[in-house]
Amino acid sequence: MPLQKELLWTLLPFNELSTTELYEILRSRSEVFVVEQNCIYQDLDSKDLQCLHLIGREEVAGPLAAYTRIVPPGISFTEPSIGRVLTTAAFRRHSYGKQLMLKSIEVVKAHFPHQGIRIGAQTYLDQFYQSLGFKPDGEKYDEDGIEHVEMCYTQHT
Template identity: 50%
Template sequence: MKLEIHTKTFDQLTKKELYEILQLRSEVFVVEQNCVYQDIDGKDNKALHVLGKHDGELVAYTRIFNAGDYFENPSIGRVVVRKSERKYGLGHELMRASIEATHVNYGKQNIEISAQRYLEKFYEAHGFIQKGKGYLEDGIPHIKMIKS
């Protein structure tokens, strides 16, 4: 299985794509992870949206920000792959595409993420290194990670 990757600004998203993004994020971050938090945080309009589709269906997604829009460095967040599709390694394909989109749009700068602690090895495989101590975000252990 291979993802069809689309990178779009907020204004370029169709209503259907925006609905699918919010549905996927809610499906994983709110329902699957049993975490009540404000996913619609008022920042999507500043982000670039990396959509991973298979057979026309959104199955993977990230949003990326320029330096200063979310963190000090350009950043990747809301990294999500539909549970039924995780066995295909789509998360790695999505991260490679998101790192490339960050470099293409914001230059070869450090990339910062707020990673769920249990995914540390996943992000290390993409060159991210933990910086500082862990912390709780919405009740879930996270760590700051940087890719130089």
């Protein structure tokens, strides 16, 4: 396995994304969640306008390697949330998923201190999220043909 680099992170609210950054995000989300997962669903759900967008790259001007959107409390759940978690296909061999989630948790803690984090996780990633401190909270459910479960992370001060 190639040596893992520390990704370079950009965190922006929607209205500060350049058109190029927005295009990269939407293209990557479509590639992963619609094409790869063979799941036809409405990705553009109006939540993006209120979210922070975390972009990871290996190089400053390099292609998008990893991405999440940080959803403020009261939009998807009562708690803040981390959603649209992805590593693009070209960068998966570097195992950036853990680095991406740790950075996302750090961002949530900084922007929404002393609150839990709730996610809707695909169940096949249950062990991965548990290794980061998330715990299943509720019954499994179907979302767009993919089994999910809500998971919670309790912030420690």
